Structure formats: structure tokens, C-alpha cells
Amino acid sequence: MPTTEDKLVQYLTEARAMELALARTLQAHIAVTPSGAYRRLLERHLRETRGHAERISRRLADLGSSPTIVGAVYDVGQRLAGQLLAFGKTPLDLLRGASPEEKLLKNAKDEAASEALEIATYDAIEALARAAGDTLTARLAADHRADEVRMLAALRAQLPALTAAVVGAEVEGRPSYDPARTGAAQAARAAARDLRRDVADTAADAARAARGASAGARRAAAGAVDAVAETIDAPRETTEEREEHRRPFAGYDELNVEQIVRRLDRLTPAQLRHVATYERAHKRRRGVLEAVERRAAEHERETAGSTAG
Numbered sequence: 396m397p398t399t400e401d402k403l404v405q406y407l408t409e410a411r412a413m414e415l416a417l418a419r420t421l422q423a424h425i426a427v428t429p430s431g432a433y434r435r436l437l438e439r440h441l442r443e444t445r446g447h448a449e450r451i452s453r454r455l456a457d458l459g460s461s462p463t464i465v466g467a468v469y470d471v472g473q474r475l476a477g478q479l480l481a482f483g484k485t486p487l488d489l490l491r492g493a494s495p496e497e498k499l500l501k502n503a504k505d506e507a508a509s510e511a512l513e514i515a516t517y518d519a520i521e522a523l524a525r526a527a528g529d530t531l532t533a534r535l536a537a538d539h540r541a542d543e544v545r546m547l548a549a550l551r552a553q554l555p556a557l558t559a560a561v562v563g564a565e566v567e568g569r570p571s572y573d574p575a576r577t578g579a580a581q582a583a584r585a586a587a588r589d590l591r592r593d594v595a596d597t598a599a600d601a602a603r604a605a606r607g608a609s610a611g612a613r614r615a616a617a618g619a620v621d622a623v624a625e626t627i628d629a630p631r632e633t634t635e636e637r638e639e640h641r642r643p644f645a646g647y648d649e650l651n652v653e654q655i656v657r658r659l660d661r662l663t664p665a666q667l668r669h670v671a672t673y674e675r676a677h678k679r680r681r682g683v684l685e686a687v688e689r690r691a692a693e694h695e696r697e698t699a700g701s702t703a704g
Contacts, residue, residue, distance in 0.1 A: 652680050
């Protein structure tokens with residue numbers, strides 16, 4: 396008959412498998428989610444989820460989790476079940492839904508269901524740990540549950556906007572999904588930038604090595620570097636895409652509409668365009684966007700007046 400401690404190890408092992416499966420699912424969802432508040436939420440929770448799995452692993456080691464064949468097989472089985480769940484969902488996540496906007500909404504609902512399951516799991520672990528007098532495991536369960544409760548509330552707060560996007564795309568014919576802003580596309584651009592940087596470093600090394608060589612050898616080295624550079628065929632990040640991620644000025648995300656509008660008079664036309672690009676990619680506050688348009692129009696009139704004078 397198992398002891399309370401045996402059951403605690405079992406529940407912790409199950410919780411770890413659940414966290415590992417969720418981490419894989421979150422990675423798949425991030426890959427198809429455009430930049431913005433929803434993706435930032437997923438990225439933050441992915442970091443938390445990985446941290447949860449690591450913390451549970453350390454706790455299992457502290458408890459002397461049985462390295463026996465039975466225990467090892469059980470742990471592998473739990474990991475495999477979680478991985479099959481995540482891998483099985485990935486193609487479905489990529490294909491399901493009448494529109495990409497619908498897919499994002501369904502992903503968010505699945506994530507909310509996963510969070511509810513995790514909350515219940517940590518409720519059970521905390522109760523069992525307290526019954527066993529294991530305050531460290533009880534505290535771990537309470538900490539993890541608090542993260543899951545916060546994530547569930549944040550996901551529910553995203554549902555109205557995600558639903559509105561579905562209506563806009565499927566009912567009103569105004570799609571908003573931009574595949575160029577997804578996690579996968581931006582990761583590809585980042586990899587391309589790294590590759591270009593590596594090529595540039597290689598070019599610099601080649602140039603230094605060729606300084607003492609003949610002019611013909613230098614030309615050959617330069618030609619080789621050019622040939623490598625031409626093999627890189629990845630889209631470069633545009634100015635607008637960079638401005639979607641870089642705040643227009645310090646503390647921007649914490650300011651309300653009135654505070655932002657008061658600052659617009661001091662901005663150049665380029666800075667105003669940056670504010671508009673960032674705002675459209677994130678909070679989409681009408682008051683900010685309309686104020687930017689008015690200020691930009693004033694700039695044009697001022698410029699036209701000074702030119703005429």
C-alpha cells in the first residue's frame with residue numbers, strides 16, 4: 396500500500412509532466428501568434444512554466460524520488476504522454492478554425508482550460524503535502540497555483556479582443572492577422588540577422604588575414620565573402636516592424652491617453668509615426684491615434700506655412 400509520501404511523489408511527477416506538455420503547447424502557440432499583448436502573455440507564461448518544471452524536478456530530487464525501474468518507467472510514461480499531447484495538438488493548432496483569428500481564440504480557450512486543470516492539480520498537491528507535514532512542497536504548490544490563477548485571469552481578459560478579431564475577420568470582412576508578425580516569422584528574421592552578423596565577422600577575419608597577401612588574393616577573398624552573403628535570402632525587418640516592438644519613449648506603456656497626448660507637441664513627424672505604429676500594434680487606443688493624426692496634420696501645415704513664407 397502506498398504511503399502519503401509515495402502519493403506526493405506521484406502527484407509531483409504528474410504535475411511536472413503537465414508543465415512540460417504545456418511548455419511545448421505554448422511554444423507552438425507563440426509561433427503562430429502575432430506580436431502584441433496576447434503573445435507577450437504567452438511568452439511570459441512559457442518562462443514561468445519552464446521554471447515550474449525545473450522547480451518540481453529539484454523538489455523530487457530533495458524528496459529522494461525513487462530511481463527504481465518502476466519509478467523511472469512511470470516518469471518516462473508521464474513525459475511521453477505530455478509530449479504526445481503537445482505534438483498532437485501542434486498540427487491541429489496550425490490548421491483548425493475558419494480563420495487565423497478563430498484559431499487564436501480557440502488556442503486561448505484551450506490555454507484557459509489547461510490553467511484550470513493546473514490550478515486543480517496544485518490544489519490537490521498542497522492539500523496532500525500539508526497532510527504529510529511537508530511545508531516546502533505545500534509552499535511550492537501554492538506558489539505555482541498563484542501563477543496559474545494569474546495566467547487564467549489574464550487569458551480571460553484577452554478573450555473579448557480575440558473574439559472581436561474573429562467577428563472582424565469572418566463577419567465584417569476585416570482580417571487583422573499578420574503572419575509577418577508571428578513568433579515564427581520574427582524568429583526567422585532574428586536567425587537571418589545572426590547569420591548576416593556571422594558572415595560580417597567572417598568577412599572581417601578574412602580581410603585581416605588577407606592584408607599581407609597580394610591584390611589578387613584580396614580580390615579572391617572578397618569575392619568569396621560576397622558569394623556567401625548572397626546565399627542569405629531572408630526578409631529583413633522593416634522600420635515599421637522594429638517600431639512595433641520599441642517603445643516610443645520611456646514609460647510609454649504605463650501612461651494613459653491624456654499623458655501621452657500632452658507629450659505629442661514635443662515630437663517630430665518621425666516620432667509621431669513611431670507612436671502611431673507602436674500604438675496600433677499594442678493597445679490601439681483611439682484617443683492616442685486620433686491625437687497623433689491631428690498633431691501630424693499640424694506639422695504639415697506648419698511646414699507648408701514656413702515654406703510659403
